Ligand SMILES: Nc1ncnc2c1ncn2[C@@H]1O[C@H](COP(=O)(O)OP(=O)(O)OP(=O)(O)O)[C@@H](O)[C@H]1O
């Protein structure tokens with residue numbers, strides 16, 4: 001599903017990603033951890049083709065990402081849902097409109113939008129907040145809207161770059177339950193995080209990166225450096 | 232789709248007004264460029280028209296005959312000139328003919344010539360040549376006869392006009408290219424303000440997989456509206472300016488070179504089309520430039 005084959009992307013020597021090999025199967029749930037500056041966001045950006053690798057190959061689903069022409073990039077991105085630490089909701093749109101927006105920009109028919117948006121809002125558990133604007137929602141609720149938006153076009157992969165980074169622990173666990181649930185419905189989930197307790201309690205595959213290199217890749221608890229807020 | 236187009240147009244006006252300082256600078260810079268283009272265009276087009284008229288009507292060399300030359304001498308010279316290669320016909324023009332032609336050309340002011348006592352105009356031979364290129368050799372041949380006091384032809388004039396036109400075209404193009412680039416930069420900086428204000432929206436659209444042209448849409452609308460405003464102002468201004476020019480010097484120009492200026496209406500319509508096309512392109516181009524960084528992948 002996701003394959004990094006000897007991928008190197010160095011901003012300068014020792015900074016970025018250095019000869020990374022990763023294989024993630026369809027339907028897996030994977031944590032990507034490591035100290036600040038390790039190269040986690042670089043990994044995500046390479047997957048989203050925000051960046052191109054210096055060398056190596058990146059394959060996601062049917063797409064050979066590093067060989068993708070610019071014209072094909074939008075089509076490829078539709079297969080990937082993305083969630084960020086800062087939610088990135090549009091402040092002047094309601095929860096419903098924020099999710100519908102993701103379908104509108106792909107010219108999905110109105111009937112499909114009216115059917116699918118409520119379904120996905122109910123899946124993430126905020127049907128009752130559909131008409132609220134982001135500033136009227138709690139952080140966890142905003143992140144649920146963002147997840148709904150990432151999922152509404154049925155991506156094969158959900159990428160989350162520190163989705164709980166701005167949330168208190170209790171709320172964070174709610175989001176983790178949601179991501180787990182989404183994963184059980186068949187979506188591959190790749191989550192970047194600094195939250196050691198979440199990683200070690202979830203019993204999922206853990207890939208740890210340090211200074212651009214993969215230093216740990218298993219379901220075993222990871223005890224190395226993670227940086228960030230250690231709870 | 233239609234409603235979203237209206238929505239985008241409305242949003243574009245909101246943004247243009249919100250950043251009105253920058254918007255005004257953009258409009259002004261496009262306007263200045265279009266006005267310079269318009270003036271160059273007016274001059275070039277009129278010179279071209281004049282050149283064409285001169286070429287058609289004056290594929291001729293006129294040689295003036297010394298006063299008191301006998302009819303027989305004239306006929307001899309005429310015959311020799313007719314035998315020259317490139318000469319299609321030679322017509323004798325008496326002093327009286329010359330005066331009549333001049334009166335016609337002067338039109339309403341023709342009566343002024345009535346006050347002349349003796350006819351001061353010389354008789355001449357009008358030599359028609361196949362093309363103006365033959366005029367030079369025919370003129371120098373005719374000039375050698377003793378009975379010819381002066382030779383006049385228009386090749387020099389036409390060549391000079393063509394050179395001036397070329398020079399103006401090239402100078403105009405260089406100035407234009409420079410101004411186009413300046414305008415694009417100014418416009419792109421204006422739109423960059425909108426782009427920054429909507430950076431989140433662009434990011435989301437990008438990550439959701441919207442097409443680049445879809446993402447550019449609203450910003451291009453803004454650029455095109457800026458270009459459109461500038462081009463309409465420029466079109467109005469150039470129409471007024473040209474009307475003044477025609478009113479002020481049109482008649483004199485006609486009297487001197489017997490060629491009219493291009494009509495105000497024709498000029499305005501054509502310039503307006505050019506202005507709108509160019510103004511909108513610059514606006515659109517500026518908006519593409521302003522988003523390059525956001526959409527490179
Ligand atoms: N565009 C860039 N140009 C140069 N250096 C960069 C660039 N982007 C990131 N870096 C550097 O590359 C290293 C890895 O960055 P990256 O964002 O991948 O780290 P990260 O693992 O996501 O860290 P964090 O946990 O703080 O988010 C950092 O040292 C960063 O400063």
Ligand SMILES: [Mg+2]
Pocket residue numbers: 040041042
């Ligand atoms: Mg990061």
